[in-house]
Amino acid sequence: MSILGFLDKYGDKLIKAIGVHLQYVFISVTIGLVIALILGILLSRVPKISKIVIPIIGVFQTIPGLVFIGVLFIYLGMKPITVIIALSIYAIFPILKNTYTGIVNVDESLKEAARGCGMSNVQILFKIELPLAMGAIFSGVRMSTIYTVSWAVLAAMIGLGGLGEFVYRGIDTNNKVLIIGGALPAAILAIILGLFIDFIQNRITPRGLKGGK
Amino acid sequence: MVSVFLENENDAIDREELYMIVYENVSKKYNDVTVVDNLSLTINDGEFVVLIGPSGCGKTTTLKLINKLIKMDEGTISIDDKNIMNIDAVELRRKIGYVIQQIGLFPNMTIEENISVVPKLLKWSKEKCHQRVCELLELVNMPYEENAKKYPNELSGGQQQRIGVLRALAGEPPIILMDEPFGALDPITRENLQDELKVLQKKLHKTIIFVTHDMDEAVNMADKIVFMSKGKVLQVASPEEMLNKPADPIISNFLGKLSFSPNGNDLTCADVMKKKVLIVPETKKTLECVALMKKRELNSAVVVDVNDKFKGAVTIENIREHGKPGEMISKILDTQIETVMITTNAKEAFDKLIETKADYLVVLDRDKTVAGIITGSSMTKALASVVWGEEN
Structure with missing residues (x-):
């Protein structure tokens, strides 16, 4: 089947699936980002505790997404919220870890200079630590986004659409074209979203933080 | 007593010894190690005081006690007769300039933003901040048009520390603390900055407390040298007096390095x-x-x-x-x-x-x-x- 033939037959479905997929990714990464930022900031205040807590959170990351969505499905049923919760939780960790290390790695002498200037802790956080951790936070967001694009394929496992639907149906019916028709757009989506995040990062990073240091 | 710090610098000059800093029996321990040992010291208004001594003598700690970056264990420090324990640390620091060896300019901010950090914290108007930045850059011959919009990594080390000094001056503080500010600079830049700072000090009548381990620098800059060793003050004297009559063998030893002359x-x-x-x-x-x-x-x-x-x-x-x-x-x-x-x-x-x-x-x-x-x-x-x- 040619590409045009494929698009002719499945075009509408494909666009709808991409839309659903993007929704999953966007909502989950947004929720993940908010939670991760808050947790990352809080953990950076207590580095001693964080050295224990962060590896423990990291362990959850290693639970296969398939298992996790399956378990949530049992409790929450076949609703989009099941997928969103699962993906959000997976989106948290890369951002959380990078937010934490980004903040903790801010040069001690800069923090001392800021304190010496008479900044309060909150001012140091928002004017110095977070801006300087921005690069690390962005790479966390990029990582989470790209992961989430691929994990969102699992949504179809519990019948909730997205590009995974093509893949699963393709596997069920032994239709290679359908499998590729779902996998390829997912890969392209991941690349495009990654580039988009790079673009935004590049736009908002001040010149003083670019280039080398 | 009026508020600790007056807003107008000119008022400061009219009244004598307004910002006198007095240490009384101050001690600081880290675990069991005494870093500052029952120290008493008076620093007069407008004086350029250099704290010097071998490493580990407690000079930096002594300095940082003033703006409460380090909390003392015993004794009192008062500025203008007010115990600093009764002043909020953040408020206090906004009225005391602070320059560190690592320079510590904020890399995410332009030069203008760096200089106006303290004025902004003090809630000055935009125009006033801008005006202040212009006049300060002029003070060190770095024209506003050329430099204000640059980022710290676009300046040389010497220029960066000039901005570091300006940032400390920006909020018009009567007192400036400097912790080995020129220690990381090459010898020529260091000498130039020393000269510039001396000129600034003459012009602005700030009380400057300056930490160094370089006797050349101390002699070059100080009105009064405070020599410390093991957390105690060994001698407080003018540079000439200290060079001529060192009060302790440790001091003569330290000075000895200065006059060491090599074989041809x-x-x-x-x-x-x-x-x-x-x-x-x-x-x-x-x-x-x-x-x-x-x-x-x-x-x-x-x-x-x-x-x-x-x-x-x-x-x-x-x-x-x-x-x-x-x-x-x-x-x-x-x-x-x-x-x-x-x-x-x-x-x-x-x-x-x-x-x-x-x-x-x-x-x-x-x-x-x-x-x-x-x-x-x-x-x-x-x-x-x-x-x-x-x-x-």
């Missing part, structure tokens, strides 16, 4: 060169260059590129003959200048000076930046001090 054969270019050289970037215009030379009573200047690497030299005659007004000096600079490395043996440099009949040799650091120049007279002076001892 061991001399390198670093020992016989003149560090005060007029260095200009190659992008400077001819007329500006002439003005600078006149101001410093020199007839030549060493020219460097944007990375401070040595390019050549210009003389005043050269500019008069070939230079056109408004032209960059890179067009007329003489690149055929004899150079030596800073580690070169002085004897070799001496031979070269005689052989080439040059007026001077330019001494370069390993990274091709200019360390100084050797002239006939700088060589003679250095040799004389070896032969007859270090007198001057």
Whole structure:
């Protein structure tokens, strides 16, 4: 089947699936980002505790997404919220870890200079630590986004659409074209979203933080 | 008592000893190690006080107790008769300038934003902040148009620390704390900044407390030197007095390093060169260059590129003959200048000076930046001090 033939037959479905997929990714990464930022900031205040807590959170990351969505499905049923919760939780960790290390790695002498200037802790956080951790936070967001694009394929496992639907149906019916028709757009989506995040990062990073240091 | 800090600097000069800082029986321990030991000290308003001593003597801790970056265990520190324990730490720090060795400019902010950090914290109006930035940049001859929108990583180390000092001055604090501010800079830049700071201090009448472990620097800058050892003050004296009558063997020992004179054969270019050289970037215009030379009573200047690497030299005659007004000096600079490395043996440099009949040799650091120049007279002076001892 040619590409045009494929698009002719499945075009509408494909666009709808991409839309659903993007929704999953966007909502989950947004929720993940908010939670991760808050947790990352809080953990950076207590580095001693964080050295224990962060590896423990990291362990959850290693639970296969398939298992996790399956378990949530049992409790929450076949609703989009099941997928969103699962993906959000997976989106948290890369951002959380990078937010934490980004903040903790801010040069001690800069923090001392800021304190010496008479900044309060909150001012140091928002004017110095977070801006300087921005690069690390962005790479966390990029990582989470790209992961989430691929994990969102699992949504179809519990019948909730997205590009995974093509893949699963393709596997069920032994239709290679359908499998590729779902996998390829997912890969392209991941690349495009990654580039988009790079673009935004590049736009908002001040010149003083670019280039080398 | 009026509020601890007045808003208008002029008021400060009218009243005597307004911002006097008094330490009374101050102690600070880390675990079981006593870093500051029952220290009492008075620093008068407008005084330039240098805290000096071997590393680990507690000088930096003593400094940081004033703006409460370190909390003392015992005793009191009062500023203008007010116990600092009763002043909120954040409020206190906004009224005390602070300069550190690592410079600590915020890399995410422009030069203008860096300088106006404290004014903004003090909620000055936008216009007032802007005006303050302009006048401060003017103070160190870094024009606003050229520098304000740059980021710290676009400036040289010396320029960065100038901005560091300006940031400390920006909120018009009566007191400025400096923790080895010039320690990380190369010798020439350090000397230049020392000179500039002295001029600033004369102009602005700030109380400056300055930590260093460099006796040269202390003697050069201080109204009063406080020599510390093991958390205690050994001597408080003017530089002359301390040099003439050190009160303790530890001090004479420390000073001894200052007057150590090497054997003639061991001399390198670093020992016989003149560090005060007029260095200009190659992008400077001819007329500006002439003005600078006149101001410093020199007839030549060493020219460097944007990375401070040595390019050549210009003389005043050269500019008069070939230079056109408004032209960059890179067009007329003489690149055929004899150079030596800073580690070169002085004897070799001496031979070269005689052989080439040059007026001077330019001494370069390993990274091709200019360390100084050797002239006939700088060589003679250095040799004389070896032969007859270090007198001057």
